[in-house]
Amino acid sequence: MAEITTSVPRDNAGTDLRPNPVFLVARIIGKTLLPVLVTLFGLAALTFFIGRMLPIDPVVAILGDNATQEAYDNMARALGMDKPLWYQFGIYLKGILSLDFGQALTTGKPVIEDIARVFPATIELATLSIIIGTGLGIPAGVLAAMYRNSWIDHVIRFTGLIGYSAPNFWLGLMGLVIFYATLGWIGGPGRIDFIYEFDIKPITGFYLVDTAITGKWDVFRNAFGHIILPASILGFGALAYISRMTRSFMMEQLSQEYIITARVKGLSWARTVWVHAFRNVAVQVVTVVALSYAFLLEGAVLTETVFAWPGFGRYLTNALLVGDMNAVVGCSLLVGIIFVTLNLFCDVLYRVVDPRTR
Amino acid sequence: MTDKAMTSQNISLSSLGAWLRAPVPTSPFHARMQQLWLQWWRLRSNLSALFGLAVIVVILAAALLAPLLATHDIFEQDLAMRLLPPSAEHWLGTDELGRDVYSRLIYGARITLYIALLTTVIVAPIGLLVGTTAGYLGGWVDTVLMRIVDIFLAFPNLILALAFVAALGPGIENAIIAISLASWPPIARLARAETLTIRKSDYIAAVRLQGASKLRIIFGHVVPMCIPSVVVRVTLNMAAIILTAAGLGFLGLGAQPPSPEWGTMLSSGREFVMTSWWIAAIPGSAILLTSLAFNLFGDGLRDVLDPRHG
Numbered sequence: 025m026a027e028i029t030t031s032v033p034r035d036n037a038g039t040d041l042r043p044n045p046v047f048l049v050a051r052i053i054g055k056t057l058l059p060v061l062v063t064l065f066g067l068a069a070l071t072f073f074i075g076r077m078l079p080i081d082p083v084v085a086i087l088g089d090n091a092t093q094e095a096y097d098n099m100a101r102a103l104g105m106d107k108p109l110w111y112q113f114g115i116y117l118k119g120i121l122s123l124d125f126g127q128a129l130t131t132g133k134p135v136i137e138d139i140a141r142v143f144p145a146t147i148e149l150a151t152l153s154i155i156i157g158t159g160l161g162i163p164a165g166v167l168a169a170m171y172r173n174s175w176i177d178h179v180i181r182f183t184g185l186i187g188y189s190a191p192n193f194w195l196g197l198m199g200l201v202i203f204y205a206t207l208g209w210i211g212g213p214g215r216i217d218f219i220y221e222f223d224i225k226p227i228t229g230f231y232l233v234d235t236a237i238t239g240k241w242d243v244f245r246n247a248f249g250h251i252i253l254p255a256s257i258l259g260f261g262a263l264a265y266i267s268r269m270t271r272s273f274m275m276e277q278l279s280q281e282y283i284i285t286a287r288v289k290g291l292s293w294a295r296t297v298w299v300h301a302f303r304n305v306a307v308q309v310v311t312v313v314a315l316s317y318a319f320l321l322e323g324a325v326l327t328e329t330v331f332a333w334p335g336f337g338r339y340l341t342n343a344l345l346v347g348d349m350n351a352v353v354g355c356s357l358l359v360g361i362i363f364v365t366l367n368l369f370c371d372v373l374y375r376v377v378d379p380r381t382r
Numbered sequence: 383m384t385d386k387a388m389t390s391q392n393i394s395l396s397s398l399g400a401w402l403r404a405p406v407p408t409s410p411f412h413a414r415m416q417q418l419w420l421q422w423w424r425l426r427s428n429l430s431a432l433f434g435l436a437v438i439v440v441i442l443a444a445a446l447l448a449p450l451l452a453t454h455d456i457f458e459q460d461l462a463m464r465l466l467p468p469s470a471e472h473w474l475g476t477d478e479l480g481r482d483v484y485s486r487l488i489y490g491a492r493i494t495l496y497i498a499l500l501t502t503v504i505v506a507p508i509g510l511l512v513g514t515t516a517g518y519l520g521g522w523v524d525t526v527l528m529r530i531v532d533i534f535l536a537f538p539n540l541i542l543a544l545a546f547v548a549a550l551g552p553g554i555e556n557a558i559i560a561i562s563l564a565s566w567p568p569i570a571r572l573a574r575a576e577t578l579t580i581r582k583s584d585y586i587a588a589v590r591l592q593g594a595s596k597l598r599i600i601f602g603h604v605v606p607m608c609i610p611s612v613v614v615r616v617t618l619n620m621a622a623i624i625l626t627a628a629g630l631g632f633l634g635l636g637a638q639p640p641s642p643e644w645g646t647m648l649s650s651g652r653e654f655v656m657t658s659w660w661i662a663a664i665p666g667s668a669i670l671l672t673s674l675a676f677n678l679f680g681d682g683l684r685d686v687l688d689p690r691h692g
Binding site: 059062063066067069070071074075185186188189190191193194197198200201205318319321322325326329340341343344345347349352353355356359360363364367 | 533537547548621629648662673674
């Protein structure tokens with residue numbers, strides 16, 4: 025193939041046909057970055073608005089009900105509450121830029137420190153979930169498209185629908201009842217059994233990695249027993265989304281004429297599907313996986329509550345229940361930023377890899 | 383056929399069928415009815431959609447007839463009868479305060495459907511209005527409105543709803559407001575995409591040449607064309623709304639105890655679930671079944687109303 029294209033030189037076969045990849049990526053980022061910056065500014069404005077809608081007076085929240093009028097006024101001045109709203113928003117923006125979301129009322133520490141402490145637990149859970157969801161979801165989607173309208177397709181689609189429709193906190197509860205309370209196959213709520221709690225040297229913050237590095241396999245097994253159920257349940261939700269999207273991408277490809285050509289050439293059906301068709305949807309599937317990773321953060325809020333998983337979701341829930349607005353706003357903003365970043369990543373990936381979208 | 387037989391009072395079923403199957407419609411109303419009839423026939427061949435519809439009808443009936451179907455008072459506590467497994471007296475057992483789970487489940491259907499329907503009634507018109515206006519007017523209106531939509535879409539549904547509920551305070555009305563605020567943007571985006579294809583069509587140009595105002599074109603000629611895809615989206619959305627509402631209830635931020643909302647029931651029965659499985663299994667199954675029904679029915683509706691995106 026390469027010989028044919030190079031043997032027929034054209035006038036414009038110069039640099040503009042194959043632009044410098046670095047320049048290309050830079051231009052794509054520039055084109056997508058401006059809207060993203062506007063969106064991020066909007067995120068800040070929305071979270072600021074949510075924070076100020078709170079019926080609880082932040083000054084009272086810090087000082088308590090019995091504060092004197094003088095102390096109240098001083099605190100209000102210290103918080104910048106006497107300034108006009110746009111000025112307060114400016115202070116808020118400045119805080120965000122320096123990663124300062126204020127103090128969490130519940131722990132008394134800066135919100136960003138709290139988030140940094142609880143985030144590894146969530147990342148570990150979400151990563152294992154996405155491995156489960158992707159590892160099963162992509163083959164399931166491809167198989168469903170391959171054997172369209174057969175019983176395989178029906179089983180996969182129905183499983184996916186259940187994943188869409190089932191409340192994951194309920195699946196978590198039922199999973200605990202069956203596998204922990206009744207069968208005793210797995211560990212209960214929490215990240216690890218209490219007796220192992222101090223056996224772990226925090227290196228990366230991911231228990232599975234830390235124990236594997238230090239070679240403490242008994243602790244690793246215990247941690248794995250704790251993570252497998254919540255990860256499977258979160259992964260099930262991801263599987264539903266990934267398999268459904270993969271199926272519809274594949275069906276579109278399988279109706280193309282090049283599939284017939286490949287079959288006429290004498291390629292097996294499996295090879296046609298997995299090599300020829302799948303390669304064309306790979307980028308789309310990667311974007312779906314990236315997006316479902318972001319959605320796992322949402323699912324984590326409820327799942328972590330059920331499994332007493334000391335991660336981001338449970339921190340957010342606790343903050344919500346006591347009305348700790350600094351923590352709530354900080355967490356929501358962070359999720360929003362992760363969402364926007366992953367979207368941007370998908371967008372750029374798409375345009376870099378797929379020339380048709382340029 | 384005589385004129386008398388065609389009057390609406392004594393129109394027989396067979397002549398109604400003939401009227402619906404007539405090869406040429408005689409009036410716009412006739413044509414519309416024939417279209418509906420055709421769509422119903424297509425839906426009838428889709429078994430899973432019919433199953434979804436049947437479940438929705440059953441739940442709707444349960445919600446409407448709750449006072450008749452319930453066997454016990456849903457708030458009356460009887461600590462001597464607590465945590466009883468399903469039996470002839472208590473069909474689905476009793477909860478941690480001795481209340482009848484079956485009766486509470488039936489009344490819970492009311493709350494779930496109330497949240498889902500009210501949210502939809504709020505969200506669909508807002509989404510339609512924003513989407514069609516942005517799509518038809520274009521220019522800076524489009525840019526501004528779609529930027530706002532992007533900002534809302536940058537949060538996962540539940541996180542945004544949680545943040546709003548935290549600010550507004552827990553409770554069922556606030557949950558509805560929060561879920562609505564979080565779920566209008568996808569509809570707006572869908573309506574805009576539809577509008578972008580519609581605005582280029584000849585009939586819109588014809589209407590414009592006749593001197594119709596922008597407002598008239600949007601409401602009279604663009605919005606009706608967007609409705610089918612919005613209906614499909616809204617039906618599928620109901621499943622997500624039900625899950626979000628249950629999640630809020632479960633976290634203690636939605637309906638408050640002793641309300642028989644399904645998520646709230648799950649949350650209050652949580653501590654006893656290891657010994658009394660039915661407390662959590664039953665409301666959870668109800669959530670799953672309702673959400674599944676809306677998903678199935680929505681998928682079926684899409685095949686009928688919106689074949690392009692099947």
